[in-house]
Amino acid sequence: MQTTTGTAPGLHAAGLQDSPSAATPLSAGSTAAEGFAVPGFDAVVRLASHSLGVPLVSLVLSSGETYWYTSGGTTPIHSPQALHPFYNEAARHQAGQLILDTRLDERFGDTDLGFAATPEPIRFFASEPVFTLTGQHIGALCAMDIHPRANLSESERSALRDAAALAGAGVVLRSYLGRTDPVTQLPHRNAFFEDMRAHMRDVPHAWVIAIDVAPVQRFNAFIRAMGHTYADELIRLVAQRTQSWMSTDVHLYQVGVTRFAALLPDRNMLIDPARLDALVALLRRPFDCLGIPLTIQPGVGLLKIQASELRGGDPLRLVMSASYAAQSSARGWAVYDHAQDEQQRQEFFLVTELAAALADHTELDLHYQPRVDLDSGRCVGVEALARWKHPTLGPIPPTQFIGLAERAGLMHSLTQWVLDRSLAQLAVWRNQGHQIHLSINVSNTDLSTGLVDRLRQAAERHSVDLATLELEFTESTLMEHSITTRRYLSAIRRLGTGIAIDDFGTGYSNLAALRQMPATSLKIDQSFVRGMTTSRHDEAIVRSVAELARSMDFRVVVEGVETEHIYDSVLGMACDEAQGFHVAYPMPADEVSVWLDAYRGMRSRQAP
Numbered sequence: 001m002q003t004t005t006g007t008a009p010g011l012h013a014a015g016l017q018d019s020p021s022a023a024t025p026l027s028a029g030s031t032a033a034e035g036f037a038v039p040g041f042d043a044v045v046r047l048a049s050h051s052l053g054v055p056l057v058s059l060v061l062s063s064g065e066t067y068w069y070t071s072g073g074t075t076p077i078h079s080p081q082a083l084h085p086f087y088n089e090a091a092r093h094q095a096g097q098l099i100l101d102t103r104l105d106e107r108f109g110d111t112d113l114g115f116a117a118t119p120e121p122i123r124f125f126a127s128e129p130v131f132t133l134t135g136q137h138i139g140a141l142c143a144m145d146i147h148p149r150a151n152l153s154e155s156e157r158s159a160l161r162d163a164a165a166l167a168g169a170g171v172v173l174r175s176y177l178g179r180t181d182p183v184t185q186l187p188h189r190n191a192f193f194e195d196m197r198a199h200m201r202d203v204p205h206a207w208v209i210a211i212d213v214a215p216v217q218r219f220n221a222f223i224r225a226m227g228h229t230y231a232d233e234l235i236r237l238v239a240q241r242t243q244s245w246m247s248t249d250v251h252l253y254q255v256g257v258t259r260f261a262a263l264l265p266d267r268n269m270l271i272d273p274a275r276l277d278a279l280v281a282l283l284r285r286p287f288d289c290l291g292i293p294l295t296i297q298p299g300v301g302l303l304k305i306q307a308s309e310l311r312g313g314d315p316l317r318l319v320m321s322a323s324y325a326a327q328s329s330a331r332g333w334a335v336y337d338h339a340q341d342e343q344q345r346q347e348f349f350l351v352t353e354l355a356a357a358l359a360d361h362t363e364l365d366l367h368y369q370p371r372v373d374l375d376s377g378r379c380v381g382v383e384a385l386a387r388w389k390h391p392t393l394g395p396i397p398p399t400q401f402i403g404l405a406e407r408a409g410l411m412h413s414l415t416q417w418v419l420d421r422s423l424a425q426l427a428v429w430r431n432q433g434h435q436i437h438l439s440i441n442v443s444n445t446d447l448s449t450g451l452v453d454r455l456r457q458a459a460e461r462h463s464v465d466l467a468t469l470e471l472e473f474t475e476s477t478l479m480e481h482s483i484t485t486r487r488y489l490s491a492i493r494r495l496g497t498g499i500a501i502d503d504f505g506t507g508y509s510n511l512a513a514l515r516q517m518p519a520t521s522l523k524i525d526q527s528f529v530r531g532m533t534t535s536r537h538d539e540a541i542v543r544s545v546a547e548l549a550r551s552m553d554f555r556v557v558v559e560g561v562e563t564e565h566i567y568d569s570v571l572g573m574a575c576d577e578a579q580g581f582h583v584a585y586p587m588p589a590d591e592v593s594v595w596l597d598a599y600r601g602m603r604s605r606q607a608p
Contacts, residue, residue: 044141044166045069051159052126052152054143059130059167060091061139065185090127090140096160097140099125101148123148128164132172132182136232141167181254183232184239189316192253196263196315200307206263207271210319211283212299212327213238213258226292234289238296241287245279255316259323271335276300280332299327303336351408353390354401358413364388366421367586370595371439371557371579374571377604379596381437381470383579384422385586386414402443411445416454423462423469425589430468434596439470439500444477452491470498470521475505478517486516493518500557505545515552522549526560526580532569543573550574571605578602 048057049069059067066087086107090097102108102123124145130138141164172182181188187195200206213219213235223231235258242260243252255261283298301322305315321341326334357363368382388396405411418440426438442451459466471492478485478501489499498520505525524545531538542558549556558570561580570578583602584595 044163044170047166048141048143048160048163051163052143052156054124054145056122056144057163058087058142058144059139059171060087060142061130061171061185062091062137086125087140087142090142093127093140094129094137096129096157097125097127098152100150100152103148120146122146126152126160128160130164130168130171132168136183136229138168138171138182140164184236184254186239186252186254186260188253189255192255192261192263192316195251195253197310199263200305200310203307205304205306208303208305208315208319209262209264210255210301210303210316210323211238211242211260211279212301212320212323213260214296214298215327216258218297219258222294230290230292234287234294234296237287237289238283238298241282242279245282259320261316261319271302276302276333277331284332297327298332299323299325299329300333301326301336302333347404350390350396350401351404351410354388354405354408354410357388357390358410358417361417363390364417365588366418366425367588368425368592369579369586370584370592370599371577372583372602373604374575374578375605377601379436379599380577381439382592383439383472384418384441386418386441406443406445411443415442415446415451416458419454419458420461423458423464426468427462427464429593429596430464432593434593436596437468437470437498439472441472441502444473447473447477447485447488449488449491451488452495455492455497456495465496467496467498470500472500472502472523474502478514478519486518489518493520501554504549505541519554521555521557521576523557523559523579524549524575529558529560529566529570529580530562532566533563539569542570546570546574550576567602571603 045057049055055070057069099105102121102125122144124147125142126144127140127142130141132138141160143160180186180191196206196208214222219231222234235254239252239254239260246252246262247265249265250262253261280298280300283296283300286293286295301319301324303315303319303322305318309315318336318341321344322334322336324344325337325340326332365387367385367387369385370379371381371383372378373380386398386402388398388401390396402411402414405414422438422440426436429436455469455471456466458464459469478489492499499518500521500523501514501517501519502523503525504522505528522545524542528538528541528545532542546556546558555577556575557577557579558573558575559579561567561570561578561582563582566580567578567582587595
């Protein structure tokens with residue numbers, strides 16, 4: 001079955017025969033129509049035409065495309081004419097329409113639902129909404145006759161519903177086999193590459209632009225909260241707004257679920273910052289999506305590509321690197337940067353390697369750094385520090401792989417491994433007679449009710465008293481979402497476990513929230529402590545913070561004590577513990593026992 005297609009308001013109409021017959025090909029005389037044929041529609045037409053006894057069937061999509069089918073085929077095609085508004089109304093409705101006689105329906109008035117090619121106006125009209133397999137409403141399947149009806153039987157209604165279901169499947173299949181995306185009806189990724197190769201046969205280089213609608217996690221949150229229908233409508237609205245910014249000779253392609261791309265014409269080879277700023281501003285304006293306003297986080301990336309780079313290259317990946325970076329920038333658009341791209345590729349490689357390391361535990365290890373009590377000089381605890389030695393890249397800094405673990409969703413596994421490994425080691429040391437405490441760093445992604453259960457279970461497995469443990473959270477983690485945070489922290493404190501505010505002074509420094517936090521100790525950030533030797537301002541900060549924390553009943557721990565001079569300075573402040581290279585470097589577990597046995601204490605306030 002061949003079809004004739006038209007974009008509203010134009011369409012091609014075929015004449016009707018008085019009695020229905022099997023649907024036969026309708027000669028369109030249009031290669032475009034053949035290229036956009038809907039797979040399997042010959043079966044759809046036969047089902048609707050035979051079951052309902054109608055000579056004319058049409059598929060009207062909400063995108064404006066219209067497909068017409070007639071039984072017979074002896075009547076020639078006539079010129080396109082305006083599509084009656086009722087067809088567009090049927091395409092928008094998510095419920096079926098039934099008009100037994102159009103002349104008795106007030107919606108038509110004096111206007112006949114007919115065509116120049118028909119001997120008489122359309123008198124009978126029935127439609128059923130068409131949905132994709134995911135439930136997206138995309139239009140309506142319409143059955144028509146020049147004769148009115150007295151009724152439509154239930155079996156005929158059922159046949160029309162079945163035909164509409166087949167139509168939806170056919171439209172989706174057309175999208176997969178052809179060049180269009182089923183949601184936006186824009187040409188998809190394969191079409192983008194085909195057109196780009198054709199374009200660059202005549203030019204040495206071109207600019208590619210990519211528009212990311214939102215970060216993947218945020219878009220998935222849209223779906224979880226509102227459903228796929230809402231998300232699909234949002235994508236269509238973003239496409240429409242983007243197209244309004246583009247000139248008429250620029251074609252937009254949907255190259256991913258949340259990503260569009262376009263090939264800019266030669267006259268746009270020089271980047272116009274004002275134009276790009278205007279696009280970002282346009283996309284940052286709230287969208288009225290199904291009556292619910294929503295603001296997205298767009299990213300616009302640009303790439304200048306040479307014709308030679310198409311051979312074996314992937315320009316979409318490169319421009320996506322720029323659009324990804326742009327999403328977190330204030331300006332919202334960025335030009336591809338090779339160094340930044342290489343960093344992203346390296347991070348992806350490390351994420352996959354870290355996942356493997358967490359699975360086999362052969363590359364990960366824990367080092368421990370002692371903490372000493374300034375009143376007695378004794379070692380009162382150690383802080384567990386994760387270490388990763390890659391077999392080919394060597395040691396990977398914790399500042400690098402901890403952040404990767406958080407962004408890649410691996411932090412839960414890493415924290416669980418640290419809990420089990422460090423608590424097992426603490427049990428060994430305490431059985432050896434070393435009465436020390438253990439401090440463990442915890443990410444903000446782990447701060448939930450599940451952490452309390454995991455902590456309790458790990459302590460039971462290794463027979464460790466929960467009161468000998470301390471969990472360290474960064475200042476920014478504790479100050480965000482304070483009500484929820486306090487609830488989790490209170491549950492941890494009820495276990496007897498201590499809570500430390502780590503890196504204090506680099507985050508929010510919200511004293512009102514700090515006063516309400518059920519923390520037991522405060523660790524002054526080492527950047528201020530290290531600066532004490534050269535900056536009186538840093539020394540004043542450390543001194544004043546220590547006095548403030550002590551007055552709020554926090555135990556004050558000073559990190560970054562790397563020299564004897566700094567150690568002597570903090571002895572004269574309201575500090576309780578010191579940690580840093582002057583006390584001891586972080587060391588593997590098997591060296592800690594040796595160090596503890598040999599340790600004779602540091603100079604203390606109690607020393608004469």
